[in-house]
Amino acid sequence: MIDLKLLRDDPEALRASQRARGEDPGAVDALLAADERRREAVGRADTLRAEQRQLGKKIGQARGDERTELLAYGKELAAQVKAAEVAQSEADEALTAAQRALPNLVIDGVPAGGEDDYAVLEHVGTPREFDFPVRDHVELLESLGGLDSERGAKVAGARFYFLTGIGAQLQLALLTMAMNKAIAAGFTMMIPPVLVKPEIMEGTGFLGAHAAEVYRLRDDDLYLVGTSEVPLAGYHSGEILDLSAGPKRYAGWSTCFRREAGSYGKDTRGIIRVHQFDKIEMFSYCPPDDAEAEHQRLLGWEREMLAAVDVPYRVIDTAAGDLGASAARKFDCEGWVPSQGRYRELSSTSNCTTFQARRLNVRYRDGDGRNQVVATLNGTLATTRWIVAILENHQRPDGSVTVPAQLRPFLGQDVLTPV
RNA sequence: GGAGGCUUCGCCUAGUCUGGUCUAUGGCGCCGCACUGCUAAUGCGGUUUGGGGUCACCCCCCAUCCCGGGUUCAAAUCCCGGAGCCUCCGCCA
Numbered sequence: 001m002i003d004l005k006l007l008r009d010d011p012e013a014l015r016a017s018q019r020a021r022g023e024d025p026g027a028v029d030a031l032l033a034a035d036e037r038r039r040e041a042v043g044r045a046d047t048l049r050a051e052q053r054q055l056g057k058k059i060g061q062a063r064g065d066e067r068t069e070l071l072a073y074g075k076e077l078a079a080q081v082k083a084a085e086v087a088q089s090e091a092d093e094a095l096t097a098a099q100r101a102l103p104n105l106v107i108d109g110v111p112a113g114g115e116d117d118y119a120v121l122e123h124v125g126t127p128r129e130f131d132f133p134v135r136d137h138v139e140l141l142e143s144l145g146g147l148d149s150e151r152g153a154k155v156a157g158a159r160f161y162f163l164t165g166i167g168a169q170l171q172l173a174l175l176t177m178a179m180n181k182a183i184a185a186g187f188t189m190m191i192p193p194v195l196v197k198p199e200i201m202e203g204t205g206f207l208g209a210h211a212a213e214v215y216r217l218r219d220d221d222l223y224l225v226g227t228s229e230v231p232l233a234g235y236h237s238g239e240i241l242d243l244s245a246g247p248k249r250y251a252g253w254s255t256c257f258r259r260e261a262g263s264y265g266k267d268t269r270g271i272i273r274v275h276q277f278d279k280i281e282m283f284s285y286c287p288p289d290d291a292e293a294e295h296q297r298l299l300g301w302e303r304e305m306l307a308a309v310d311v312p313y314r315v316i317d318t319a320a321g322d323l324g325a326s327a328a329r330k331f332d333c334e335g336w337v338p339s340q341g342r343y344r345e346l347s348s349t350s351n352c353t354t355f356q357a358r359r360l361n362v363r364y365r366d367g368d369g370r371n372q373v374v375a376t377l378n379g380t381l382a383t384t385r386w387i388v389a390i391l392e393n394h395q396r397p398d399g400s401v402t403v404p405a406q407l408r409p410f411l412g413q414d415v416l417t418p419v
Numbered sequence: 420g421g422a423g424g425c426u427u428c429g430c431c432u433a434g435u436c437u438g439g440u441c442u443a444u445g446g447c448g449c450c451g452c453a454c455u456g457c458u459a460a461u462g463c464g465g466u467u468u469g470g471g472g473u474c475a476c477c478c479c480c481c482a483u484c485c486c487g488g489g490u491u492c493a494a495a496u497c498c499c500g501g502a503g504c505c506u507c508c509g510c511c512a
Contacts, residue, residue: 039470039471042470042482043481045482046471046481046482047481049481049482050480050481052492052493053442053493055493056493057439057440059439059492059493060439060492060493070492072492074492075491075492076492077492078492078493371469
């Protein structure tokens with residue numbers, strides 16, 4: 001949700017942001033008009049309510065004819081107040097709707113345009129030259145006895161799978177390593193609910209353009225989360241935080257659920273695009289002035305994690321049109337996938353500035369003792385998909401796989417060999 | 420699944436039966452001032468949150484007693500619905 005003060009002070013910045021996202025700048029003017037109408041409606045209702053309050057006091061003291069007269073006027077006034085309140089709540093709803101329709105203001109420097117207009121910021125590591133036929137992650141995992149897609153489909157349908165034996169162990173080792181790093185960096189480990197209420201899902205901005213991605217349990221009016229960002233954002237909803245000791249940082253370990261509607265035919269093989277996977281997600285609450293610096297810190301921890309599994313990657317600055325509604329800027333780390341000869345997203349960190357926090361009403365007390373809306377940020381530390389990059393990049397001619405050195409203590413093996 | 424209790428401005432709490440000076444009481448905490456070698460103690464004053472007016476301050480207006488409806492000239496208070504927490508019973512990993 002966009003700050004109304006910012007809207008009034010600098011509507012042109014918002015129009016520019018809309019254009020960069022490829023969306024209608026007219027939505028800004030619609031919001032301005034709705035804001036003005038609401039202010040007028042509130043003013044009228046306030047005046048009438050003040051009059052009614054004064055009248056009420058008089059009636060309380062009046063007796064006889066005077067009282068009868070005042071009561072008659074009171075009835076009339078009550079009708080006017082009611083009408084004014086209806087008008088106010090309509091204007092309120094219209095404003096909220098217009099406000100929710102507008103995505104976050106993108107940060108200066110974010111490339112304009114759509115999915116393919118990202119800016120590559122950096123390449124780290126060099127893709128390995130293979131002098132033998134490269135196996136893809138499905139072949140590798142299956143021969144290691146780590147994946148059963150067929151039975152996944154039998155039990156739950158397409159895009160579901162069993163991680164079996166070493167596959168499951170590998171995921172547990174990877175996520176444990178990621179979580180240990182997060183804890184060492186000062187994050188509080190969290191195992192959150194993966195079912196959340198509508199207002200939490202709505203507050204994080206996932207029920208807008210991406211509503212079709214979200215599983216919904218109609219009988220219970222709950223949603224399955226696609227990332228622990230959702231419960232971690234909801235964790236402090238409605239609260240006033242003490243950030244005097246620095247940002248509040250949480251690392252969520254959760255299963256994530258995505259419908260993958262509209263992705264038929266994409267990545268149908270293996271575990272790249274699935275309905276259910278596990279993820280370690282970093283989440284920060286910090287003062288808005290510190291958000292861009294915090295964003296870089298989150299990116300830094302992602303890079304450490306990628307270095308730890310020794311996978312070549314590049315960092316991209318996602319274009320405005322490819323940002324979620326909540327994000328003001330997003331950096332993706334894309335790992336090299338040898339079988340595809342291209343980079344695929346392994347981690348993603350978004351700066352949501354005050355957009356989510358305003359919807360979820362998360363504030364902090366600043367140095368002057370005033371309550372201000374916080375900024376929220378999130379970033380991926382590891383997911384099931386990382387297994388793809390790890391196995392493919394470290395495969396050997398005989399189909400075995402070298403375990404990255406930092407992962408070995410968690411897995412208890414140096415080399416994975418086909419069964 | 421069933422029965423009952425509770426929810427008041429940071430925390431605790433009075434007020435709800437019997438609607439109106441409730442513009443919500445008191446304590447704790449916190450802030451300011453006074454007094455006192457310092458601290459403590461004591462005294463006095465202040466202290467919900469959000470929106471709007473105001474260049475800003477002072478101040479003024481509106482809303483806010485878990486949430487949403489209703490009754491009424493008027494609701495913390497009466498009625499209906501819902502949420503959360505707690506207790507007990509039943510059922511079940």
